[in-house]
Amino acid sequence: MILLFLSCFFGEPESISFELKLNKKSFSCSEAVEGWTLTDFRFFVSNILINGNAASLVADNLWQTNRVALLDFEDGTGSCSNGDSKINTHIKISKHIKTGDVLEFDIGVPFDQNHANPVKANGPLRNMSMHWSWRTGYKFIRFGAKNLEGESLNVHLGSTGCVGEMTDVEHCIYPNRAKVKLNVVDPQKAILIHMDRFLFAPRDLADLKWGCMSERDDVGCEPVFKALGLGKDQDGVTQKEVFLQ
Numbered sequence: 001m002i003l004l005f006l007s008c009f010f011g012e013p014e015s016i017s018f019e020l021k022l023n024k025k026s027f028s029c030s031e032a033v034e035g036w037t038l039t040d041f042r043f044f045v046s047n048i049l050i051n052g053n054a055a056s057l058v059a060d061n062l063w064q065t066n067r068v069a070l071l072d073f074e075d076g077t078g079s080c081s082n083g084d085s086k087i088n089t090h091i092k093i094s095k096h097i098k099t100g101d102v103l104e105f106d107i108g109v110p111f112d113q114n115h116a117n118p119v120k121a122n123g124p125l126r127n128m129s130m131h132w133s134w135r136t137g138y139k140f141i142r143f144g145a146k147n148l149e150g151e152s153l154n155v156h157l158g159s160t161g162c163v164g165e166m167t168d169v170e171h172c173i174y175p176n177r178a179k180v181k182l183n184v185v186d187p188q189k190a191i192l193i194h195m196d197r198f199l200f201a202p203r204d205l206a207d208l209k210w211g212c213m214s215e216r217d218d219v220g221c222e223p224v225f226k227a228l229g230l231g232k233d234q235d236g237v238t239q240k241e242v243f244l245q
Contacts, residue, residue, distance in 0.1 A: 014058070014092055014093055014094070014095075014096060015090050015091070015092050015093075016090060016091050016093065016097070016103070016191065017089055017090035017190040017191065018071055018073075018089050018090065018190055018191045018192075018193055019089070019190045019191070019192050019193065020038070020041065020073055020193050020195055021192050021193065021194050021195065021196075022034060022036065022194075022195045022196050023196045027195050028073075028075070028078075029074055029075055029076075029077050029078040029079050029080030029083075030075075030077045030078035030079075031078070032148065034196070035147045035148045035149075036145050036146070036147050037078060037079040037145065037146060037147075038073065038074065038079060038080060038144070038145055038195075039074070039079050039080055039082075039144035039145055039146055039152070040074045040080065040082075040083065040142055040143060040144035040154075041072075041073040041074060041142070041143050041144070041195075042070060042071060042072045042073065042074065042130060042139075042141070042142045042143075043070075043071050043107055043140060043141040043142070043143075044068055044069065044070055044071075044107065044108055044109050044124070044130070044138065044140050044141075045068070045069045045070075045071065045091055045105050045106070045107065046067055046068045046069070046105065046106045046108060046109060046110055047067075047104075047105060047106040047110065048091075048093055048103075048104070048105045049102075049103070049104040049105070050093075050095045050097060050101055050102070050103060050104075051101055051102050052102070052104075053095070055093045055094050055095040056093070056094040057069050057091060057092065057093055057094070058092040058093065058094060059123065060092075060123070061122065061123050062088075062123060062124070063088040063091075063123065063124055064091060064092070064123055064124060065122050065123040065124070065125070067110060067113065068109055068110070068113060068123070068124060068125060069088075069091040069124065070088060070123075070124030070127060070130065071088055071089065071090075071091070072086065072087050072088045072089075073087060073089065074087070075087050079146060089190075090190075097184055097187050098184065098187055099184055099185065099186065099187060100183070100184060101183075101184040101187075102181065102182070102183055102184070103180075103181070103182045103183075103184055104179065104180065104181045104182075105179075105180050106177045106178065106179055106180070107140055107141060107157075107177065107178040107179075107180065107228070108138075108140040108158075108159075108175075108176065108177035108178065109125070109137070109138045109140060111169075111172075111175070113125060114137040114138055114159060115136055115137050115162070115164075115166060115167065115168075115169040116167060117166065117167050118131045118138075125138070129142075130142060132156070132158050133166070135158050135159065135160060135162065135214075136162050136164070136165065136166045136169055137158055137159050137162065137169075137172075138158060139156045139157065139158045140157045140158050140159075140176065140177065140178075141155060141156070141157040142155075142156055143155040143156075145195070152211075153211050154211040154212075154213075155211055155212045155224060156212065156213050156214060157176055157178075157212070157214055157224065157228075158176060158214050159172040159174060159175050159176050159177075159214075160172065160173070160174045160176065160214050160215070160216070161173030161174045161216075174214075174216065174230075176214060176225075176230055178228035178229055178230060179229065212224045
């Protein structure tokens with residue numbers, strides 16, 4: 001079973017930072033951990049709430065608008081040679097956070113922006129490598145890793161079953177926006193993203209569909225959807241064991 005675990009820690013009062021870990025070790029493009037190296041990890045964050053109250057993002061015209069932010073951990077080195085050197089490991093919000101606060105956010109892009117013309121978009125939504133034209137929207141999560149045996153894992157999460165053409169989508173059968181809810185433990189520390197919950201989950205390495213492209217009938221997507229609360233009969237809220245303190 002694949003699980004994505006985020007430990008609940010935070011950075012500066014107006015900033016929420018993130019760190020990648022693999023089996024409690026720093027995970028990056030440049031050094032193998034447990035035989036794995038990162039090839040890509042990016043995801044969108046939106047709809048941020050602090051204690052139930054909306055918190056706008058602080059727009060910088062590069063990584064975030066006042067509604068959407070992009071986290072980017074691939075730095076163009078090592079196994080991420082297809083990327084570039086620009087990274088972003090934090091988001092800036094309009095409200096202070098403190099111990100005891102409840103932080104909520106969506107992993108994804110809001111419906112109206114997800115299906116708008118990306119050429120006319122601002123900030124991170126102009127990043128065409130995160131756009132999924134044949135899905136008429138964006139990849140909410142783009143994750144890749146490879147091991148020393150040459151086996152690769154790739155996960156692209158986005159809305160599927162969308163009815164209509166780009167800029168005129170009526171609805172999507174599977175929005176696939178995961179909702180996260182965390183209790184703030186220490187506002188001075190980063191959220192730890194434990195990637196081993198992806199990589200060390202039981203899998204059949206001979207399965208040619210090793211990964212997930214957001215297809216409902218893709219066996220590789222089942223554990224991803226379940227972990228993020230997006231599986232059958234789930235309400236889109238991440239399971240409690242996915243995001244831990």
